[in-house]
Amino acid sequence: MNPAIEVASLRKTFKGRDGTSRAVLKDLDLSVGAGEFLCILGPSGCGKSTLLNVLAGLDNVYEGQARVSGGRVGYLFQEPRLLPWLTAEQNLDFVLGSCKVPPARWEELKSRYLAMTGLSEYRDYYPHQISGGMAQRLALVRALCVEPGILLMDEPFSGLDEITARRIRTDLLSIWRETRKTIVFVTHNAYEACFLADRILVMSDGAFRQETRVPITRPRSYDDPAIFQLSRDVIKAFDEIGREPVPSAVPATEPTLVDDLDRHAAARMNI
Amino acid sequence: MLKLLSMVAAVIVWGLVSLTLPPEIFPGPIETARTLWGEIAKGDLWTDLAMTMLRVVAGLLLALILGVPVGVLMGLSRRAETVLDVWVMIGLTVPSLCYAIMAFMWFGLNEGAAIIAIAVTAAPSITINIWEGVKNVDTRLVAMARVFEASRPAIVRRVLMPQIFPYVMASARFGLGIIWKITVLVELIGRPNGVGFKLFYWYQLADMRQVLAWTLLFTIIMLLIELVILKPIERRIFAWRPQVAV
Numbered sequence: 001m002n003p004a005i006e007v008a009s010l011r012k013t014f015k016g017r018d019g020t021s022r023a024v025l026k027d028l029d030l031s032v033g034a035g036e037f038l039c040i041l042g043p044s045g046c047g048k049s050t051l052l053n054v055l056a057g058l059d060n061v062y063e064g065q066a067r068v069s070g071g072r073v074g075y076l077f078q079e080p081r082l083l084p085w086l087t088a089e090q091n092l093d094f095v096l097g098s099c100k101v102p103p104a105r106w107e108e109l110k111s112r113y114l115a116m117t118g119l120s121e122y123r124d125y126y127p128h129q130i131s132g133g134m135a136q137r138l139a140l141v142r143a144l145c146v147e148p149g150i151l152l153m154d155e156p157f158s159g160l161d162e163i164t165a166r167r168i169r170t171d172l173l174s175i176w177r178e179t180r181k182t183i184v185f186v187t188h189n190a191y192e193a194c195f196l197a198d199r200i201l202v203m204s205d206g207a208f209r210q211e212t213r214v215p216i217t218r219p220r221s222y223d224d225p226a227i228f229q230l231s232r233d234v235i236k237a238f239d240e241i242g243r244e245p246v247p248s249a250v251p252a253t254e255p256t257l258v259d260d261l262d263r264h265a266a267a268r269m270n271i
Numbered sequence: 272m273l274k275l276l277s278m279v280a281a282v283i284v285w286g287l288v289s290l291t292l293p294p295e296i297f298p299g300p301i302e303t304a305r306t307l308w309g310e311i312a313k314g315d316l317w318t319d320l321a322m323t324m325l326r327v328v329a330g331l332l333l334a335l336i337l338g339v340p341v342g343v344l345m346g347l348s349r350r351a352e353t354v355l356d357v358w359v360m361i362g363l364t365v366p367s368l369c370y371a372i373m374a375f376m377w378f379g380l381n382e383g384a385a386i387i388a389i390a391v392t393a394a395p396s397i398t399i400n401i402w403e404g405v406k407n408v409d410t411r412l413v414a415m416a417r418v419f420e421a422s423r424p425a426i427v428r429r430v431l432m433p434q435i436f437p438y439v440m441a442s443a444r445f446g447l448g449i450i451w452k453i454t455v456l457v458e459l460i461g462r463p464n465g466v467g468f469k470l471f472y473w474y475q476l477a478d479m480r481q482v483l484a485w486t487l488l489f490t491i492i493m494l495l496i497e498l499v500i501l502k503p504i505e506r507r508i509f510a511w512r513p514q515v516a517v
Contacts, residue, residue, distance in 0.1 A: 056418050073418065081415040085433045085511045094429065098421035128513040146419065 004182040005032040009064035026206040035180045039193035042203035048186040071149020076156040080135035082127040089123040099146040113141040133164035153185045190231040307484040323465040330389030338397030346405020362395035375461040397442040404438025
């Protein structure tokens with residue numbers, strides 16, 4: 001299988017005002033297989049968004065190689081970034097037009113992905129008329145309907161409430177199962193990463209520190225204790241790297257209630 | 272509805288206050304309306320009104336042509352901002368009377384000079400509005416458009432312009448408010464017709480009825496333009512905006 005993304009010795013430095021330069025990406029090597037779901041896990045400021053910007057072509061100033069193949073890139077930002085003066089449907093038309101998708105296919109693509117995310121009824125709504133969760137789902141539809149080979153996602157659910165985020169994560173997995181896109185998903189939430197990914201790369205201070213393959217079979221259930229266990233291990237290992245100290249150990253008793261799990265997730269999984 | 276009530280109340284107060292003073296000094300609303308009606312019946316009021324309107328519109332257009340590009344430039348380039356910001360301040364500070372005198376002395380007592388004086392006075396405040404607007408452009412939306420392969424012209428037209436347009440609208444309205452006032456002043460100094468000329472003429476004859484009649488006429492026209500033209504345009508263009516409940 002040809003890799004969809006290949007990054008070699010990628011280095012990026014920012015120049016500060018005082019003339020000192022700071023390396024944000026330190027000789028990264030990365031290879032993502034076609035159809036793979038990769039999560040990059042790390043604290044804020046570790047360089048994960050910068051990496052995505054390079055992959056998306058938003059940032060062209062770097063050293064080393066970053067090659068993306070296997071089709072167009074779709075991007076889901078942390079915020080929906082919808083054009084507020086356009087309706088839901090017009091927002092989709094805007095990207096379909098700018099990506100030069102043949103107009104004959106627009107209707108099919110729009111209705112397919114709107115239906116997948118339960119937004120079919122909301123075509124004529126303006127972004128301010130729908131909830132934050134719906135707006136983010138619409139942004140997902142927007143990213144999908146240009147038929148990208150690769151989907152880049154930058155903490156797309158971190159601004160949503162847990163219930164909504166969980167629903168969209170499940171939606172995302174079923175869409176991924178159907179379309180088999182390559183996904184690079186950046187997050188600071190270890191539990192989310194373990195639920196979604198085939199492979200997790202822990203990033204800290206501009207470098208990958210650790211790689212974990214997620215052995216849990218699909219379809220996965222969000223409440224699967226194995227996910228919880230794994231996310232604990234990921235964090236523990238991360239703690240041992242010693243870069244970013246994470247507060248105390250996880251309690252011995254394994255929580256069985258979903259709500260408990262969420263509280264633990266919120267308290268300890270967010271590194 | 273409330274708006275109408277407050278206007279009616281103001282007219283009543285005007286009427287009551289005018290009762291305490293002789294009509295040559297402070298005529299009441301009925302007296303003023305009658306004088307205005309007399310002027311309208313005579314017919315030559317329309318020429319003055321038309322000339323004033325012409326100057327206002329031409330002045331506003333020229334002010335936008337001068338003010339918008341400078342504002343855009345200042346919003347986009349930090350260097351332009353540093354250089355121009357003091358000049359915008361100076362432009363704002365110089366009294367409109369100075370601009371009017373300079374324009375008439377340099378370019379002669381003609382229509383062009385009047386319009387230049389009007390435009391130069393209003394341009395700095397238009398610039399400030401646009402400058403603010405361009406600085407507030409959401410660059411995250413621009414990044415979004417770039418990721419989705421939008422071309423440069425498409426980004427300008429479909430992502431930047433809709434963000435800047437509200438500020439152009441606001442600055443045009445704001446500019447209009449300034450321009451009404453300057454136009455009258457410019458006409459008073461250097462034009463042989465127009466509302467300002469008439470006001471000055473009646474002022475010299477100490478005819479308070481006429482002065483108030485012309486002021487009333489001017490105000491009514493202004494309100495009509497605001498309510499009949501500008502408001503509906505704005506409502507149509509900004510239909511997508513959420514209603515703010517206060």
